[in-house]
Amino acid sequence: MQNLIKPEVPIAMTIAGSDSGGGAGIQADLRTFAFHRVHGTCAVTCVTAQNTLGVTRVDALPSEAIAAQIEAVVSDMRVLAIKTGMLLSQDIIKTVARKIVALGFSNIVVDPVMVSRAGVQLLDNDAINTIKYALLPLAAIATPNRYEAQILSGIPEITTLEQMQAAAQTICQLGCRTVLVKGGGMTGNLRGVDVWFDGKRLEVLQTETVDTTHTHGTGCTLSAAIAANLALGLPLLPAVQAAKQYVTQALKHSLAIGQGQGPVGHFFALL
Numbered sequence: 001m002q003n004l005i006k007p008e009v010p011i012a013m014t015i016a017g018s019d020s021g022g023g024a025g026i027q028a029d030l031r032t033f034a035f036h037r038v039h040g041t042c043a044v045t046c047v048t049a050q051n052t053l054g055v056t057r058v059d060a061l062p063s064e065a066i067a068a069q070i071e072a073v074v075s076d077m078r079v080l081a082i083k084t085g086m087l088l089s090q091d092i093i094k095t096v097a098r099k100i101v102a103l104g105f106s107n108i109v110v111d112p113v114m115v116s117r118a119g120v121q122l123l124d125n126d127a128i129n130t131i132k133y134a135l136l137p138l139a140a141i142a143t144p145n146r147y148e149a150q151i152l153s154g155i156p157e158i159t160t161l162e163q164m165q166a167a168a169q170t171i172c173q174l175g176c177r178t179v180l181v182k183g184g185g186m187t188g189n190l191r192g193v194d195v196w197f198d199g200k201r202l203e204v205l206q207t208e209t210v211d212t213t214h215t216h217g218t219g220c221t222l223s224a225a226i227a228a229n230l231a232l233g234l235p236l237l238p239a240v241q242a243a244k245q246y247v248t249q250a251l252k253h254s255l256a257i258g259q260g261q262g263p264v265g266h267f268f269a270l271l
């Protein structure tokens with residue numbers, strides 16, 4: 001029988017939390033990898049009880065269990081890109097950072113999940129500092145949203161494009177190769193406008209603003225799509241530009257399911 005999956009299929013990994021509602025976290029990441037025809041592997045960091053209305057409980061996995069998942073995958077398969085998502089605690093962040101250092105990986109996308117879209121802080125201050133000083137320096141790209149950019153840059157309120165640009169420049173000094181400050185949480189004509197900085201060049205990335213409240217999973221989807229594109233061999237900026245196009249399409253096909261903020265639709269090409 002013909003083998004339909006080409007043996008050279010690129011492999012990516014997500015190190016992130018589970019979303020029981022299926023909209024964000026590893027569920028969104030693995031769907032995004034699949035859309036890009038990239039084989040998705042994962043290390044689950046925590047399990048959230050979550051739906052379109054919010055998170056009601058979070059249980060962390062033991063750090064040893066997270067390290068073992070990463071080890072099992074990379075000792076057997078050639079992972080070409082990794083994204084990190086919800087890492088929850090200082091202990092988990094340190095474990096993941098240590099593993100990444102040991103692997104000597106460079107295609108690392110760090111989505112510094114710290115604050116929900118509603119502006120609620122999801123990590124304690126020790127964990128935030130560990131993301132800042134242990135994880136971000138390992139990133140080929142860090143993708144903070146508006147609130148995370150405020151925390152990481154020290155700019156108290158980001159409301160203008162100039163402040164997004166200043167934040168990107170300050171965050172880049174923490175040691176990541178490039179930064180994308182995401183504008184999904186901005187208002188007015190800045191909603192959906194992102195700022196990219198690579199240490200020299202500032203770029204404003206804009207597609208179209210999608211008028212929907214069903215935006216659950218946008219950040220996870222964007223960072224997973226960047227990782228998928230890196231696994232496919234794209235350079236960083238084209239990987240980000242293609243990922244932004246993908247998120248825009250997914251937003252246009254978002255799902256009005258549940259009573260709250262529905263998820264983006266990952267498989268619009270099949271509709």
Ligand SMILES: Nc1ncnc2c1ncn2[C@@H]1O[C@H](COP(=O)(O)OP(=O)(O)O)[C@@H](O)[C@H]1O
Pocket residue numbers: 116117144145146182183184185191192193194208209210211212215217218219220222244247248251
């Ligand atoms: N309404 C929207 N229209 C167009 N793009 C959007 C919209 N909301 C979010 N995005 C895009 O989705 C991606 C994820 O950003 P964001 O929603 O800010 O992340 P997070 O989910 O981490 O808060 C970014 O590229 C952002 O510009």
Ligand SMILES: Cc1ncc(COP(=O)(O)O)c(N)n1
Pocket residue numbers: 016017018019024025026048050085086113117215216217218219220221
């Ligand atoms: C397990 C998990 N990870 C990440 C997010 C953030 O989601 P978003 O992509 O909407 O910022 C989430 N709500 N749940």
